[in-house]
Amino acid sequence: MNSRLRPADLAREHGLSTQAVRNYERDGFLPPASRTPSGYRVYTEVHAAALRAFLALVKAYGHATAGGIMHAVNTADVERALTLVDRGHEQLLRDRETLNTVRAAIGSLPIGAVPEPAGGARTVGELAHRVGVTAATIRAWERAGILVPARDRATGYRVFRAADVRDAELAHLLRRGGYPLTRIATVVEQVRTAGGTESLARALETWQDKLTARGLAMLDAAARLGAYLASRS
Structure with missing residues (x-):
């Protein structure tokens, strides 16, 4: 977990710019990097795990919530991070229930x-x-x-x-x-x-697909976040 990585190493995995990686660190989505005597950032596999977790969380919960989760983890407030995750799942469940109610009412x-x-x-x-x-x-x-x-x-x-x-x-x-x-x-x-109600039915099917995609993204984000938490211990 202590292997030295450059910003470019982290960026390359996700097709990002090195500036984006530095910005994520600046914004608190990644833990602070150490510096060489000449001032260059030194990242590790912990930072790589953090970046994977953040990007997966963005896909599942959106940028603001993903940032909040990572801020909480990086400041050792795991309970706050888990609360934000729980709220995302609660919203997904409410959307599923509403969708099912509307679908049942179409006929x-x-x-x-x-x-x-x-x-x-x-x-x-x-x-x-x-x-x-x-x-x-x-x-x-x-x-x-x-x-x-x-x-x-x-x-x-x-x-x-x-x-x-x-x-x-x-x-x-x-x-x-x-x-x-x-x-x-x-x-x-x-x-x-x-x-x-054909247009409504098509809209609901599209929304169902989006809910499924969001649910799967949440599963992936949970795995990435878990891996990041494990790398910090």
């Missing part, structure tokens, strides 16, 4: 009016809270034609009914899947008018 989407829940219509804030987004996001979805709320005749305020809640939940799922607002508006409009 029985109501035509015409959707029965209102006991609580009645919702405001912008109430809908945002239910879906787990900001009120600004709800307004952006409305501007994109994804949501078409009614207006309260007395106050002029937007009121969101059961069908709007359904459309917002579908929009949230598809947005997390990387779909642009224009595409989401098309899918939701088809559901809203009950004119067909």
